[in-house]
Amino acid sequence: QKEVEQDPGPLSVPEGAIVSLNCTYSNSAFQYFMWYRQYSRKGPELLMYTYSSGNKEDGRFTAQVDKSSKYISLFIRDSQPSDSATYLCAMSSGYKLSFGAGTTVTVRA
Amino acid sequence: DSGVTQTPKHLITATGQRVTLRCSPRSGDLSVYWYQQSLDQGLQFLIQYYNGEERAKGNILERFSAQQFPDLHSELNLSSLELGDSALYFCASSVGSGGSYEQYFGPGTRLTVT
Numbered sequence: 001q002k003e004v005e006q007d008p009g010p011l012s013v014p015e016g017a018i019v020s021l022n023c024t025y026s027n028s029a030f031q032y033f034m035w036y037r038q039y040s041r042k043g044p045e046l047l048m049y050t051y052s053s054g055n056k057e058d059g060r061f062t063a064q065v066d067k068s069s070k071y072i073s074l075f076i077r078d079s080q081p082s083d084s085a086t087y088l089c090a091m092s093s094g095y096k097l098s099f100g101a102g103t104t105v106t107v108r109a
Numbered sequence: 110d111s112g113v114t115q116t117p118k119h120l121i122t123a124t125g126q127r128v129t130l131r132c133s134p135r136s137g138d139l140s141v142y143w144y145q146q147s148l149d150q151g152l153q154f155l156i157q158y159y160n161g162e163e164r165a166k167g168n169i170l171e172r173f174s175a176q177q178f179p180d181l182h183s184e185l186n187l188s189s190l191e192l193g194d195s196a197l198y199f200c201a202s203s204v205g206s207g208g209s210y211e212q213y214f215g216p217g218t219r220l221t222v223t
Contacts, residue, residue, distance in 0.1 A: 031208060034211070041219075042216060043199055043217050044199070045111070046213060088152065090152075093208060094207060094208055095142075095164055095165035095208065096167050097144075097154060097212060098154070101151045102151065
């Protein structure tokens with residue numbers, strides 16, 4: 001079993017829809033949770049960073065962490081074609097990041 | 110632009126050869142991390158340096174080595190290359206050492222071994 005499980009998709013939504021992305025994890029030691037966006041095999045771009053259970057909002061993005069269920073989510077409101085990318089969840093208990101496999105999202109105009 | 114730079118952007122080389130990938134962290138960052146991204150393995154942590162010292166090792170092969178220099182730039186050396194080493198290699202940097210610090214990724218080096 002992988003430490004971090006992420007549905008690879010792909011996910012296709014119409015412009016303006018809410019995109020919902022999820023990851024589950026098995027390592028209880030994970031304390032820090034991140035979401036990265038990666039365009040066409042470019043460098044991953046940090047979108048959200050959180051270390052506590054609950055919700056964190058940044059513009060159209062909301063990150064949700066439920067440590068008791070070992071589950072994290074990313075919601076993208078009012079999705080735009082420019083949001084089309086691969087979204088990677090990542091988490092850490094120490095020095096290294098453990099990544100999910102990534103979910104490829106396409107937002108249709 | 111994250112502020113992390115990597116050179117070269119692309120490398121094409123033959124099996125058995127040795128290559129060096131270079132990374133310059135963001136200004137003020139002391140930690141450098143190396144990751145490998147292949148189609149079947151996803152993003153895998155290789156190794157971390159903090160202020161010149163090795164801090165953590167991940168799934169790094171013995172044929173691979175890295176170092177961080179006094180000016181904080183880092184190099185990843187890959188030797189006796191095999192076809193399976195073809196991948197994207199990313200460098201990331203952070204201010205401190207540890208998961209509490211956000212990691213910012215460079216644009217990557219695409220390595221093709223033929």
